[in-house]
Amino acid sequence: MxxxxxxxxxxxxxxxxxxxxxxxxxVEARLKEAGLPSLSWYDALWELEKAGEAGLRPYALEEALLFEQYNLSRLAERMCKAGLIERRACPEDRRGQILHISAEGRALRQRMWAVYEQAIEEAVGCRLTAEEAETxxxxxKKLT
Amino acid sequence: MxxxxxxxxxxxxxxxxxxxxxxxxxVEARLKEAGLPSLSWYDALWELEKAGEAGLRPYALEEALLFEQYNLSRLAERMCKAGLIERRACPEDRRGQILHISAEGRALRQRMWAVYEQAIEEAVGCRLTAEEAETxxxxxKKLT
DNA sequence: GGAACTTTAATGCAGTTGCATCTATATTGG
DNA sequence: CCAATATAGATGCAACTGCATTAAAGTTCC
Known part of the structure; x- marks a missing residue:
């Protein structure tokens, strides 16, 4: 070749x-069909859900999501406005804040995952064997 | 696993x-460092260069690049303004047009390729053996 | 302690993208 | 031929992104 x-x-x-x-x-088309937000919202919700009670500092979420700082700042703003996450003051660093997922956020993430999981199966799972997928x-991962 | x-x-x-x-x-960072336009410009130039004298209808370029129609319409507009491509009337279909690469466009694509090729080597080539890259x-390709 | 520097996060502005719609031409079916 | 429909491409508007800068708080080093 x-x-x-x-x-x-x-x-x-x-x-x-x-x-x-x-x-x-x-995958994005499936989410949109279902009237759900886009994947970046999902990713943020999932990271915050994994972080649990401790929450996450915005800069930590930036790293996890490979987002630009200003981009995350605005994503957080929109998601707050939508009631999916909360911004709490950070006691150790008064410049900062800590992001927490809300109950609504958890519920939405769960609804999204049902659609998302199915879409991944269609986009990837159906097209590769388990061994191929692992390869x-x-x-x-060697590229990152 | x-x-x-x-x-x-x-x-x-x-x-x-x-x-x-x-x-x-x-890769995009390398292009930007070199003061060159982004990859979508490169892709468009390359498709048009391959198309040669015959040029390409916008809808054909859309398909090749997986671009949305309005997106390509505006990309073409910007690239025209930059003198990299030309829009010519289409004799068989008066709704349509045919896009052609200009001499400046060819020259720019060549300059971009020098940087792009090097960047691909850094991003992919250095991290995989030839066999891995082929795998x-x-x-x-099974995903598309 | 305080000046210089760094880090965290927000924001004004310009450029880009997505969505919906619009215009103009082409095609199809009666 | 004409009405209905489909296709090619452009565009107004709103949302989003990137860039540069700013504000505020923390850190370092003398």
Whole structure:
């Protein structure tokens, strides 16, 4: 197939960009059909749910989600407004705040997961064997 | 690792989303450092260069790039303004137009490729063997 | 202790994207 | 031929993103 190493890398790059866009579009479309918010909301809710009572500082959530600072600041604002998360003052650092998921947030995440899980199955699960999926994960993780 | 097939698919999905974002950010950063436009411009230029004298109808370019119609309409507008492509009337269909790359467009694509190629090597080539890269491409293509 | 610097988070502004709609031309069916 | 429908592409508006900057609090080093 690819004649040399570099060409193989270029092929992989192109395949990566395409596959991600196609798969992402499929999954986002399912969420939208169901009248649910987009994946970045899900990701934030999930990180905050995992963080539990302790909550998460915005900068920690930024790192987890690979979000830009200003981007997360505004996402948090919108999600607060929607009642899905809460901002609490941070006692140790008065510049900061701690984000917590609300009961509504937990409920929404659960509803989203039902759709999301199904969509991942359609976009990935149906197209790969278990072994292929594991190989794929392993190779992709080498890129990060 | 993953206990069942679905879990393996979910792992692969997460790894795909992360790897693509990380790799894409690295490559885009290289282009920006070099004062060059973003990848969507490159992709459009490359498709039009491959199309040669015949050019491409906007809807064909949309499909090739997985762009939304309005998105491509505006990309074409900006690239025209920048002198990189030309819009010509389409003789067979007076609703339509045909997009052509200009000499400046070809020159820019070439300059971008020098940086882009190097960036792909950094983001993908350095991290995988040739065989791994080919395996990765193969698995990713099964998703599209 | 205090000046210089760093970190946390917000925000004004401009550029980009998504959604819905619109215009113009082409095609189809009676 | 004409009405109904479909397709190609553009655009107004709202939401989102990136960039640069700002404000406020923390840290460092003398």
């Amino acid at each position: 690819a004649e040399d190493k570099h060409e193989a890398a270029v092929d992989a790059w192109i395949a990566l960009a395409r596959a991600q866009r196609v798969a992402m579009a499929r 794929l994960s392993g190779l992709l | 993953a206990e069942d097939k679905h879990e393996a698919a979910v792992d692969a999905w997460i790894a795909l989303a992360r790897a693509q974002r990380v790799a894409m950010a690295r 990765l491409s193969g698995l990713l």
